[in-house]
Amino acid sequence: MQPALCMCTAARDPVYLYCYTILYPGFVIPCSFAHQLKGMSEMSIDKRIVDDLVANDISFVTTVPCKQLAGVIEEVDIRDEIFHIPSNKEDEGMGLCAGAWMGGKRPAIIMQNTAIGVTINTLATLTQYYRMPLPMLISYRGELREPVACQVEMAIHTKALLAQMNIPTYHFHKQSDVEELDMILKYTFMCNKPVAILTDANFWGGYGDQ
Amino acid sequence: MIRSEILKEIAPILRDQLVVCNIGIPSQELHAIDDQPSNFYMLGTMGLASSIGFGLALVQPKPVIVIDGDGSILTNMGTLPTIANNVTDNYILMIIDNGSYGSTGDQPTYAGRKTSLAAVAEACGCENVIECRDVDTGPVLQKALDSGKMHILVVKCDSGNAKMPVITMDPVVIRDRFMKAVQA
Numbered sequence: 384m385q386p387a388l389c390m391c392t393a394a395r396d397p398v399y400l401y402c403y404t405i406l407y408p409g410f411v412i413p414c415s416f417a418h419q420l421k422g423m424s425e426m427s428i429d430k431r432i433v434d435d436l437v438a439n440d441i442s443f444v445t446t447v448p449c450k451q452l453a454g455v456i457e458e459v460d461i462r463d464e465i466f467h468i469p470s471n472k473e474d475e476g477m478g479l480c481a482g483a484w485m486g487g488k489r490p491a492i493i494m495q496n497t498a499i500g501v502t503i504n505t506l507a508t509l510t511q512y513y514r515m516p517l518p519m520l521i522s523y524r525g526e527l528r529e530p531v532a533c534q535v536e537m538a539i540h541t542k543a544l545l546a547q548m549n550i551p552t553y554h555f556h557k558q559s560d561v562e563e564l565d566m567i568l569k570y571t572f573m574c575n576k577p578v579a580i581l582t583d584a585n586f587w588g589g590y591g592d593q
Numbered sequence: 594m595i596r597s598e599i600l601k602e603i604a605p606i607l608r609d610q611l612v613v614c615n616i617g618i619p620s621q622e623l624h625a626i627d628d629q630p631s632n633f634y635m636l637g638t639m640g641l642a643s644s645i646g647f648g649l650a651l652v653q654p655k656p657v658i659v660i661d662g663d664g665s666i667l668t669n670m671g672t673l674p675t676i677a678n679n680v681t682d683n684y685i686l687m688i689i690d691n692g693s694y695g696s697t698g699d700q701p702t703y704a705g706r707k708t709s710l711a712a713v714a715e716a717c718g719c720e721n722v723i724e725c726r727d728v729d730t731g732p733v734l735q736k737a738l739d740s741g742k743m744h745i746l747v748v749k750c751d752s753g754n755a756k757m758p759v760i761t762m763d764p765v766v767i768r769d770r771f772m773k774a775v776q777a
């Protein structure tokens with residue numbers, strides 16, 4: 384459905400696109416109304432992210448639990464196109480992803496930024512050394528709108544560590560940043576590198592209460 | 594028997610299978626005894642052999658044998674619940690349990706003292722957990738392969754290493770020829 388008539392899409396905001404296409408097919412709804420549909424719009428962003436994974440042929444996803452990413456993880460779990468395997472630690476998950484990729488499937492890992500501290504060795508000596516692709520969808524705890532002070536302690540090292548590791552890094556801070564996900568995934572499997580997608584509380588906050 | 598003697602004995606069984614081999618001296622020994630494109634040698638990343646092999650087994654139908662160590666399993670103990678709860682019958686995890694960290698100079702592991710890795714694997718929910726003596730490794734491994742069931746083998750053996758050269762093959766070459774063997 385072409386949302387040309389929808390005033391919401393004039394703002395190029397993916398939430399409205401989804402409210403428009405999923406909730407009200409064939410109807411035009413105003414932005415202010417769509418904004419109030421928090422539950423629905425949260426579901427939509429989770430679905431949109433997983434749609435992008437599936438569209439990029441990602442069929443093996445490992446996750447560790449996260450409050451911000453809970454909806455994405457749930458969506459990953461119910462999709463027939465994706466084999467979802469929760470892991471107990473993120474380096475274990477990266478091992479699973481390495482094996483899955485060598486077996487012919489495109490993997491992804493969903494984790495928190497604290498895991499960068501856990502996985503530096505694995506990223507260097509497995510993922511990068513053997514030159515393997517790995518999209519890392521990361522909950523960026525400890526950024527703006529963070530309620531827990533200790534999370535900031537790892538947040539302030541996150542980008543520096545990723546930069547030191549020469550890991551391409553994208554930071555989703557505004558709702559519309561999600562529009563780059565599809566390109567980032569294509570880029571990851573083009574260059575066979577681990578790539579970080581940091582998604583902060585402001586990004587998720589745009590889709591509902593945190 | 595020490596690990597290298599076991600590897601020599603089971604080399605004819607391993608030759609036709611996809612093998613993921615633990616970091617350090619185990620990979621050096623396997624590489625020296627019988628290098629095959631179907632062997633994935635870990636050059637780093639202590640602990641992840643079981644996870645790499647498991648990811649591979651989950652996405653394709655060929656049998657995968659992981660040659661792991663007691664120290665490596667202790668490093669990545671979280672792997673056992675993951676394996677137990679996501680059974681794939683083309684997966685065999687063979688833990689060469691010599692009660693020591695061989696590659697770093699045979700320092701003792703807890704598996705050589707009070708901790709039973711077979712009991713840990715069972716407590717994690719793994720089925721077909723078999724602890725065996727070093728001399729029985731060949732027949733036990735062959736039987737596990739023939740059964741078509743996921744197995745965890747804990748091979749109790751002596752501590753010690755054979756003097757083998759370091760693997761100088763480029764990691765991308767190891768990975769590329771391994772992926773071709775997977776697809777063959």
Ligand SMILES: [Mg+2]
Nearest residue numbers: 662663664693
């Ligand atoms: Mg050992």
